[in-house]
Amino acid sequence: EVQLVQSGAEVKKPGESLKISCKGSGYSFITFWIGWVRQMPGKGLEWMGIIYPGDSDTRYSPSFQGQVTISADKSISTAYLQWSSLKASDTAMYYCARSPSTVSKNYFDPWGQGTLVTVSS
Amino acid sequence: QSVLTQPPSVSGAPGQRVTISCTESSSNIGAGYDVHWYQQLPGTAPKLLIYGNSNRPSGVPDRFSGSKSGTSASLAITGLQAEDEADYYCQSYDSSLSGGGVFGGGTKLTVL
Numbered sequence: 001e002v003q004l005v006q007s008g009a010e011v012k013k014p015g016e017s018l019k020i021s022c023k024g025s026g027y028s029f030i031t032f033w034i035g036w037v038r039q040m041p042g043k044g045l046e047w048m049g050i051i052y053p054g055d056s057d058t059r060y061s062p063s064f065q066g067q068v069t070i071s072a073d074k075s076i077s078t079a080y081l082q083w084s085s086l087k088a089s090d091t092a093m094y095y096c097a098r099s100p101s102t103v104s105k106n107y108f109d110p111w112g113q114g115t116l117v118t119v120s121s
Numbered sequence: 122q123s124v125l126t127q128p129p130s131v132s133g134a135p136g137q138r139v140t141i142s143c144t145e146s147s148s149n150i151g152a153g154y155d156v157h158w159y160q161q162l163p164g165t166a167p168k169l170l171i172y173g174n175s176n177r178p179s180g181v182p183d184r185f186s187g188s189k190s191g192t193s194a195s196l197a198i199t200g201l202q203a204e205d206e207a208d209y210y211c212q213s214y215d216s217s218l219s220g221g222g223v224f225g226g227g228t229k230l231t232v233l
Contacts, residue, residue, distance in 0.1 A: 035222065037167075037224075044208075044210065044224060044225075044226050044227035045159075045161075045167065045210050045212075045224040045227065046224065047212070047220065047222035047223055047224055048220075049220050050220065050221075050222065059219060059220040059221060060219065060220050061218060061219070061220040061222070061223075062218060062219055062220070064220075065219070065220075095166055095167070097167075102214075102221050102222070103154070103214050103221065104153070104154050104155045104173075104214055105155060105172070105173065106155075106157075106212075106213075106214050106221065106222050107155075107157035107169055107172040107173070107212065108157075108159075108167075108169065108212070109169035109172070109178060110169075111166040111167055111168070111169075112166065113166055114166050
């Protein structure tokens with residue numbers, strides 16, 4: 001079974017750093033893209049960025065470029081989303097999801113269970 | 122502001138047919154990029170419902186169907202059931218964005 005398992009919920013203070021993870025199993029991790037999606041409380045889905053673990057090719061939405069860093073460690077089939085200095089506005093649910101492509105066939109399937117990040121002083 | 126525009130809400134009675142539109146503000150859908158649809162039940166992660174405009178993944182009931190024409194795509198749900206009450210999102214590719222992926226704003230489906 002193809003599965004993406006994300007790290008647990010985090011509670012952080014503004015200015016702190018954070019790295020959350022997404023571990024893939026049941027498929028060849030290096031041959032699919034892994035994307036990250038933000039969902040702020042009560043809001044819709046936002047496409048953040050995507051990485052190809054095979055060669056670490058990474059693309060960011062302009063809204064998130066410079067705000068987060070996406071990386072992957074193919075040796076342990078894990079992708080990461082990290083912040084160097086969190087803001088209260090980063091409070092959201094973050095999902096990782098697998099994609100076969102970045103262009104036309106860029107659908108996400110399956111999705112991880114989500115990681116809730118709460119940033120509060 | 123999303124480049125993919127969806128109605129904020131739609132509703133229907135059990136057994137009825139409803140459609141959700143996804144209109145591209147640029148020419149991306151018309152340029153041939155695929156549109157995909159997701160269902161998000163309350164408190165859960167999104168689930169792929171339709172990919173490549175009209176393809177259903179294994180396990181998705183055939184009550185769900187997708188289509189695309191010009192700059193607009195649609196998701197149709199027939200034989201509406203109470204468990205279909207959820208948020209629905211379209212997604213496509215936007216060549217004007219460096220990352221490429223974009224979601225619609227989402228549509229809340231209420232089963233009356």
